Amino acid sequence: xxxxxxxxxxxxxxxxxxxxxxxxxxxxxxxxxxxxxxxxxxxxxxxxxxxxxxxxxxxxxxxxxxxxxxxx
Numbered sequence: 001x002x003x004x005x006x007x008x009x010x011x012x013x014x015x016x017x018x019x020x021x022x023x024x025x026x027x028x029x030x031x032x033x034x035x036x037x038x039x040x041x042x043x044x045x046x047x048x049x050x051x052x053x054x055x056x057x058x059x060x061x062x063x064x065x066x067x068x069x070x071x072x
Contacts, residue, residue: 001057001068002054003054003055004020005055006035007044007052007054008030008032008047008048008049008052009033011031013029013030013031014031021039026039030047033047034047035047035048037054041053042055042056
């Protein structure tokens, strides 16, 4: 789970509400410039922020409920 913010510009990542993946559904894709991020690591493999990472969000799953600690 990551903050919805591109490390290059800070823009939200989704193309439309709650849609973050590329067409193949194997990478997260930035809506502004098409940067591609690995789902498991948040590592940017293509685009102007190559070699940067998405900011992870601390979370746990308790009894089927996702609990999230938002960044300050």
